Amino acid sequence: MSHSHNADANHEANNAAAISEIKKVTIILSVLTLIELVLGFWMMGIASESLRLAIKGVIVILMMAKAFYIVAYFMHLKHEVKNLIMTIIVPLLLFVWFIAAFLWDGGSFRNLRNSYDPYFKAQSTIKVEKKESKHGGTTHEVAPAAEKH
Amino acid sequence: MSTTTTASPNEAKLWGGGKSPFNVEYGKLMMWYFLMSDAFTFGAFLISYGTVRFSTNGWPNSNEVFRSFPFAPEGVHAPLVFVSVMTFILIVSSVTMVLAVHAGHNMDKKGVVRNMILTIIGGIAFLSCQAWEWNHLFHEGAWWGRNPFLNADGTASSTNFTNFFFTITGFHGFHVFSGKVINIIMLIMTLRDKFEQRGHYLMIEKAGLYWHFVDLVWVFVFTIFYLL
Numbered sequence: 371m372s373h374s375h376n377a378d379a380n381h382e383a384n385n386a387a388a389i390s391e392i393k394k395v396t397i398i399l400s401v402l403t404l405i406e407l408v409l410g411f412w413m414m415g416i417a418s419e420s421l422r423l424a425i426k427g428v429i430v431i432l433m434m435a436k437a438f439y440i441v442a443y444f445m446h447l448k449h450e451v452k453n454l455i456m457t458i459i460v461p462l463l464l465f466v467w468f469i470a471a472f473l474w475d476g477g478s479f480r481n482l483r484n485s486y487d488p489y490f491k492a493q494s495t496i497k498v499e500k501k502e503s504k505h506g507g508t509t510h511e512v513a514p515a516a517e518k519h
Numbered sequence: 520m521s522t523t524t525t526a527s528p529n530e531a532k533l534w535g536g537g538k539s540p541f542n543v544e545y546g547k548l549m550m551w552y553f554l555m556s557d558a559f560t561f562g563a564f565l566i567s568y569g570t571v572r573f574s575t576n577g578w579p580n581s582n583e584v585f586r587s588f589p590f591a592p593e594g595v596h597a598p599l600v601f602v603s604v605m606t607f608i609l610i611v612s613s614v615t616m617v618l619a620v621h622a623g624h625n626m627d628k629k630g631v632v633r634n635m636i637l638t639i640i641g642g643i644a645f646l647s648c649q650a651w652e653w654n655h656l657f658h659e660g661a662w663w664g665r666n667p668f669l670n671a672d673g674t675a676s677s678t679n680f681t682n683f684f685f686t687i688t689g690f691h692g693f694h695v696f697s698g699k700v701i702n703i704i705m706l707i708m709t710l711r712d713k714f715e716q717r718g719h720y721l722m723i724e725k726a727g728l729y730w731h732f733v734d735l736v737w738v739f740v741f742t743i744f745y746l747l
Contacts, residue, residue, distance in 0.1 A: 388621055396614045403610065407603050410746045414582050414598065426747050433742040437735055444617050444731045446724075453533075454541040458551055465562055472566045476573030484576070494576035497673040 395443040402436050550725045554732045557694075561736050564690065565743055568683045577670030579680050581745050584668050587655055602745045605648045606737065612641025613734040616702075620727040623720025628709060631723060635706040638730065642699035649692050653685070661685075684744060691733070691740050698733045701726050 406429055413425050442448035447455055483490045533540045541548055572578055582598035591597070615637040622630025660667035666681040705726045714720045 385625065388624075392614065392617050392621065396610070399610055400607070403603070403606055406742065406746060407599060410599050413746075429742060429746050433738055436738045440613070440731055440735045440738065444613055444734075445728055446620075451533075451540070451542040454543060454548070454551070457541075458555055461555060462558065464559075468562060468566055469569070472570045473573050476570035479574040480576065483574070490576075494670075494674050496675070498669055498675045 391443060395439050398439055399436055402432050402439075406432050544721055547721065547725055547728070550728050554728060557732065558736075561687075561690070561739070564683075564687050565739060568687065568743065571679050571683070575677065575679065577672050577674045577676060579666070579668040579676050580671035581747075583671070584656075584661075584680075585652070585745055589651055599745060601648070601652065602741060605645055605652075606741050608641055608645045608648065609734050609737050612638050612645065613731055615641060616727045616730045620720075620724050623714070623723040626715075626720070628712075628715060631709050631714075631720060632706065635702060635709065635723075639699060639702050639706065642695055642702065642730075646692060646695055646699070649688065649695075653688075656681075656684075687740060688744070691736055694733045694736065698726075698730045701729060 409425050409429055409432075413422055416422055416425070447458065533542075539545075539548075543551075585602060586596040586598040588597055588601035588604075615634045619631050619634035619638060622628075622634060656662075661681045661684075663682055663685050664678050666676055666678045668676060668680065670676045705723055708714065708722065709720075714722060
């Protein structure tokens with residue numbers, strides 16, 4: 371924030387600016403988290419699969435925004451030299467391929483199994499009776515069914 | 520590519536030797552590179568979670584699984600409540616860490632000590648919450664290799680859900696723990712005037728980077744496990 375070549379008079383002003391920046395980012399992070407939670411609560415009551423997917427998309431965007439504010443302001447990366455920013459950010463672009471390729475692969479594997487593995491398909495349609503009571507003790511009744519899978 | 524064409528005299532001086540072209544101290548630069556590699560470790564964990572989830576037909580509903588909180592009355596279920604408390608604890612401890620770094624810039628020893636103590640308390644609070652949650656889930660029958668929760672559609676689930684949950688939150692919790700140890704060491708060094716003697720509080724900045732990274736990872740873990 372305050373670089374060494376600043377005069378003493380500038381120092382006070384920089385100090386105040388730095389503190390107000392910290393306050394601003396704190397408020398932004400809290401508000402973004404609250405919006406995420408409101409969306410999370412809202413999503414519980416929604417049955418429509420496509421609307422849920424849209425809300426999940428919004429939550430992911432909010433998550434990226436929070437990550438940006440933490441890295442840029444709390445970790446101070448935004449105020450570093452451009453060279454440093456680039457050596458950190460450019461390698462992280464690998465994540466674009468990483469996420470796309472692997473999630474795609476997961477989805478493809480699911481399709482293949484649903485098409486060619488009747489056992490897998492059948493397993494995921496048989497409903498297990500929910501023996502769960504409110505007083506716990508569910509472990510022994512449900513766990514064997516889960517292990518069979 | 521574009522940098523070669525727009526190389527200003529200023530930039531040439533930056534790479535001319537005699538000073539750090541990144542304008543940061545060696546340790547801080549290495550901390551950044553370590554955090555980048557750690558980001559890939561966590562990324563690999565979370566992406567493998569996503570891949571397995573995408574390749575399965577059913578998955579447990581996180582609102583069914585994570586619905587308890589300490590001292591909850593019998594039968595009261597409040598999904599998302601406890602984890603939001605944990606999230607805010609970590610955000611607040613991140614803010615106190617920034618304030619400690621800021622105080623370090625101003626050579627304000629008292630400010631550093633106060634904010635480091637608050638950060639450490641935040642870390643302890645977060646870990647306590649996580650310990651409670653793990654203990655609670657364990658007593659519900661969840662652990663590595665055991666999954667008492669059915670899929671959201673009522674079909675039998677595999678153990679993938681609990682395996683990923685305990686591995687990833689455990690790895691994150693271990694980072695919180697080591698960050699807390701680093702912060703305690705920094706606090707002791709501050710109290711013993713180590714940084715006053717050196718004339719700078721750069722070590723607080725490096726510990727701060729690590730602590731913020733822990734908060735950053737929680738942003739992703741929280742969203743992916745509890746919200747999506």
